[in-house]
Amino acid sequence: MKVLIHDLFQYLLETTDSAPEAIVGFSLSASPRLGDFLADLDPNQSLDWNSRDFRGLPELRDHVLAQAGLTGHCTPADVLITAGAAEANYLAIMQLLQPGDRIVIEAPGWPQAEVLAKAKGAEIVKVHRLEAEGWRLPLDRLAEAVTPGTRMVFLTNPNNPTGDLLSGSEVAEVVRIADRAGAWLLVDEVYAGLEWTGPRAPAVAGLYARGITTGSVSKALGLQGLRTGWIISPDAGLMRDALILRENSSEIMNIMGEVIAEIALRPARYAASLARARREGANNLAQMNAWLADQDRLSWVPPKAGLIGLARLADGMDSAAFARFLLKPPYRTFLMPGPAYDLPNHIRLGVGGGAEVRLHDGLDRLSQALRDWPLPKVSP
Ligand SMILES: Cc1ncc(COP(=O)(O)O)c(C=O)c1O
DSSP states (O other): OOOOOOHHHHHHHHHGGGOOSEESOBOSOOOOOGGGGGGGSOTTOOSSOOSSOTTOOHHHHHHHHHHTTOBTTBOGGGEEEESHHHHHHHHHHHHHOOTTOEEEEEESOOTHHHHHHHHHTOEEEEEEOOGGGTTOOOHHHHHHHSOTTOOEEEEESSOTTTOOOOOHHHHHHHHHHHHHHTOEEEEEOTTTTOBSSSOOOOOGGGTOTTEEEEEESSSTTOOGGGOOEEEEOSOHHHHHHHHHHHHTTTOSOOHHHHHHHHHHTSHHHHHHHHHHHHHHHHHHHHHHHHHHHTOSSEEEOOOSBSSEEEEEEOTTOOHHHHHHHHHSTTTOEEOEEGGGGTOTTEEEEEBOSGGGGOHHHHHHHHHHHHHHSOOOOOOO
16 A cells, blocks of 8 residues: 555645644754865765765764663664664565564654555554553553564654653663564654653663664654664674665665764764753743643643643644644644544644744743633533
């Protein structure tokens, strides 16, 4: 079956030309400028491919292991550079799943796994994270869902969209659950590095023979436009299959993405960029929490990690209609409505973008729209 559009992308497609004046939902850190890298770039850099390794620049793959805490646990041969975490997930899912295979995913979660699994004709089993449980991943329900013969488990840690974070011991338990069933375990770590309440969780590629870690420079470093990410797994067969599919999709990496990502991930530079992203993200999150505390028609479980979280609208408020109302004058403000995550009563709020996004401006407009939204009529 062909790959079908998801509500999240449908909304982005419909609203890209709406020219909002404010965004309350930035999902990545402030993006550096090209000029920030010029001093480290070589004007003689060839714009041919890297001519050294089909898996990606060796020094970049070293940095990828280092930032994931995998140096000494995995080798550079276990890393393939891809066009973002999106391509990394794509390669793993498309090569591992066959029609009828069972994949266990979380809900709410990053929609990509469900979209691709549907196209593959896989059996999709959802494990629900509940707001009443603080959006925690319920490990008991996960264990029930991952039955023997389950082909794959796909999770995000930190979670998109709730901002929940699995601890090291929870990740170890998820590994045990996957291992009992012989399932592949893919953990998308695209938001790693932005933990607010605990340490970064260990990467599953270092814990499990069928563990797959995906990530990229898009979120914490704000380098989404480089389209540079990775897949890491100790399984040589999977890495070869991923390389073969990439050869037949994007073929090789874009050289500027690889070169700039390599500079961005050099340890000293990475540490400084991450410190700044964490400072700015924490400031925006504090501002968001303070603002939410004053709202009558909105409440949320603050994200434990990452730059996004879900806020609940007052009962009876339709999220999709409200998002479109907010996009119109006089508010002209963009946010992602809940149907993108099958949650019609929630909206997605973001604290990315650093100081540049002037979060307070978007929040003022959102407060106004919340006040102006007509209350449902109460029958006498
Ligand atoms: C959980 C998750 N995975 C993957 C992606 C895609 O990221 P990338 O830009 O690295 O392809 C996103 C982007 O929003 C995401 O939130």
